[in-house]
Amino acid sequence: MSETRVRFAPSPTGKVHIGNIRAAIYNWLFARHTGGKFLLRVEDTDLERSTPEAIAVLIECMKWLGLDWDEEVFYQTKNVKRHMECVEQLLASGRAYKMEKTSRDGKTGVVTMFRMPKEGVIEFDDIVKGHMAKKAEDIQDFAIVRSDGSPIFHIANVVDDIDQRVTHIIRGDDHVENTFKHIEIFRALGAPVPRYAHLSMIVNQQGKPYSKRDGAAFVGEFREEGYLPEALFNYLLLLGWNPGDEREVLARDEMVGLFELSKVHVTAAKFDLKKLQWMNGEYIKKIPAAEFVSEVKACAAGIASPVPGHDDAWWSYLASQLQPRTKFMKDIPQMVRCFVADDYPFDEKAVEKRLGKPGVKELLLDIAERFSKAAEWKAPALEAVVKELSQGNGMGPWVHPIRVAVSGRGEGIGLFEMLELLGRETTLSRIRRAAETMCQ
C-alpha cells in the first residue's frame, strides 16, 4: 500500500475563501492522519488573476492556520509542457480532436476537445457522497486546449495530479460533475484514477453559497477581526465533521488522530458566526497567562508612550481580569486604554445614564472622600467602603457612576479590581474630575 498523497490546489486570486480553506484543512488532516503527504499546488494558469502578491497571501494564510505542506510548492504554469505532451497523446489515440468553435463571447478559433464515450456509465465511489454514476451520453465533449494554445483546467488539473502522484482528491462539491470528465482523462492517459471525496459547500442562513455579502468570507478578514487561527480551524473542521462523540474543542493532535474522511457530511453546512465567536472565546481562555500578559503589554505600548511603569504582578492581575471576557483579540486595546492612558473616551450613553442624573456629583465627591481614607488600596477594602454606605441595599447607585467616571464605559472588569489597578491617585482624580466636569 503506497502512501497517500493529497493536494490543495487553489488558484491564487488574492483572497482565500473559507470554503476553500476548509478543503485545505480536510486535506491536511487526512494526510496527517494517514501519515501521507500534503501537497500545495498553485493553479496559476489564469495569468490575469495570478500575481506574486496573491500567491504570497495564500501562503501567508496557510502558515497562519498551521497548514504546513510537504515537498516543493508545485506551480501549474511550470508544467504546461507536460500538459501539452499529454494532449498530443490524446490526439494521437483519438481521444481528443481539434475543431473550430465559437466561444460565448463570440470568439471563433480552433480548440482541442476531449472525446467522451457515447455510451456506458461512468462511476466512482466518493468517500463522502457514496456511489456516483452518470451516463456517458449525458456529458458532452469539452475543450482542453484554448484556441491560443494554452491548456485548460481539466487537462492541466488531471496531468498535474498524475505527475504529483495524487492518490486522493479532496475538493469542493462544485467539482462533482467534472469528476466524470476527469476520470475519463485519467483512463485515456493510462493513469490510475485516484479516490475522490467531495465536500459540501458552506452556505449562508438562506442556504445560498456563503459569500462576502454574508460577512467575513476570506481567511484574512477573520484574522483582522481578531479570530485566533486555532478557533477558525476548529470551527471550520466542525462544519461538516465531528469526532462521533460530544467533544467540540479539539487540540490539533486530537483532530489528526480522530479525523476520518468517511465521516464527513454530505449536506451543506450553514455558517454560524455566533458559534465561531464562542469558539474564539474558548481559545482565548486557553492562551497561557504569560502569553496573554505579553499581548496586553503590546496593546498598551500601542496606546501610551511611554507606558506607565508597573510591576509584573500588576500586569498579570490586569491580564487575568481581561482574559476571560475577551471575545476578540482586537478588543484588547479598548479594554486596556483606561488603565494606561488618561485620555480614554467616554461613552455618551453611559455618561448620560450614569453621570447625568441629579445628585451624582455629590455622590461622587462623597465617595472619593471616603475612598481617600481607605487604609489599604485593595479591591476588598474598597468594596467594603461602598458596602457600608449601601447598607445592604444594593451598590448600583455608587458602582455605575464610579465605573463610568474612571473608565468612560459602562462595562469592563470588576469595578473594585479596576480601582485597585488604577491606584489611589488616579482613581480619586478621575472621580473628582468627572464630578466637576461631567455631572450636573
Add this chain to the structure above:
RNA sequence: GGCCCCAUCGUCUAUCGGUUAGGACACGAGCUUUUCAAGCUUGGUAGAGGAGUUCGACUCUCCUUGGGGCUGCCA
C-alpha cells in the same frame, strides 16, 4: 429545460430498525446579592409531506415538496 446531490431543534450535529431523539451554539429564567463576561442551575424548540417494507421506522424503498450543484475557449 437536462443531469446529479441533499433533507433531525433557529444553527452545527449524535442516532447506524426498538432512545423520555442526546450534546454544543444561540435564546429564556435563576444564582454568584456592582456592570460586562465567565461559571453554575434550569427551560423551551427537531426527524418536510405521503405511500410502502417491517412486530416495530428519524433510520430501508418509492413518490411529492423544498434546497443546492453542474450544464464555458473559468477554476
